[in-house]
Amino acid sequence: MTDTPRSDPAKDAAAQAAVKLVKPGMKLGLGTGSTANVFVHRLAERMQEDPFELRCAATSKATAELAQSLGLRVESLDELGWLDLTIDGADEVDPDLNLIKGGGGAHLREKIVARASDRMVVIADPGKVVEQLGRFHLPVEVIPFGWRSTEAQIRRGLDDLGLTERPITLRKREDRVFMTDEGNLILDLALEAIPNAYELAAIFADIPGVVEHGLFLNICHLAIIGREDGTSAELVTEENL
Numbered sequence: 001m002t003d004t005p006r007s008d009p010a011k012d013a014a015a016q017a018a019v020k021l022v023k024p025g026m027k028l029g030l031g032t033g034s035t036a037n038v039f040v041h042r043l044a045e046r047m048q049e050d051p052f053e054l055r056c057a058a059t060s061k062a063t064a065e066l067a068q069s070l071g072l073r074v075e076s077l078d079e080l081g082w083l084d085l086t087i088d089g090a091d092e093v094d095p096d097l098n099l100i101k102g103g104g105g106a107h108l109r110e111k112i113v114a115r116a117s118d119r120m121v122v123i124a125d126p127g128k129v130v131e132q133l134g135r136f137h138l139p140v141e142v143i144p145f146g147w148r149s150t151e152a153q154i155r156r157g158l159d160d161l162g163l164t165e166r167p168i169t170l171r172k173r174e175d176r177v178f179m180t181d182e183g184n185l186i187l188d189l190a191l192e193a194i195p196n197a198y199e200l201a202a203i204f205a206d207i208p209g210v211v212e213h214g215l216f217l218n219i220c221h222l223a224i225i226g227r228e229d230g231t232s233a234e235l236v237t238e239e240n241l
């Protein structure tokens with residue numbers, strides 16, 4: 001089941017505003033998740049009404065399948081090389097446009113695609129806007145080999161930052177261990193609040209079994225927040241004005 005534009009007015013409002021940012025000739029990154037799915041539907045509708053040259057790279061197998069099924073041209077990131085724009089959802093957006101992503105377990109490819117783009121734009125509903133990151137669990141992708149020792153190193157790092165006794169859960173879906181598109185595992189960290197996101201990211205970078213974490217720091221350029229009434233608002237930081 002994919003999310004269609006009718007599923008959620010706020011997501012749809014954000015998606016429709018983001019579709020306007022897509023210009024002929026662009027190379028475009030497509031995100032993952034329910035909001036990104038609505039965007040893919042709206043983009044495909046626009047392309048049907050008014051076809052133009054557009055090459056897309058997807059951040060997950062699921063998005064690639066959806067986009068292709070709706071007639072969009074999807075190629076690998078390596079075929080496209082560098083992207084003009086990536087549009088993706090997020091689990092949390094803070095006032096500096098730092099994000100938590102990975103609720104759908106795709107944050108590794110999402111970060112690779114976002115970092116290979118001139119601009120990353122997030123589309124979200126108002127429930128994703130937070131003052132401080134951390135209420136949503138922080139996903140950390142780890143390789144299966146030795147994952148318990150990786151978990152122990154993460155725990156030690158959290159202790160060092162004063163984030164003691166925070167639950168860490170191996171992600172499962174329908175009682176089976178969740179595997180990412182890259183064949184890795186996800187540990188979900190219930191941190192409650194992350195006062196020191198850059199320090200935490202540095203700790204993850206020093207743990208060999210961690211492939212990538214869901215903190216997107218200084219990557220997003222603009223967030224479009226849709227509202228239930230069909231309007232949307234833009235969040236930008238001063239340096240991106």
Ligand code: 5RP
Nearest residue numbers: 033034035089102103104106
């Ligand atoms: C997937 C993601 C998604 O963008 C994030 O989970 C938001 O999803 P949704 O739009 O369904 O709320 O990071 O890895």
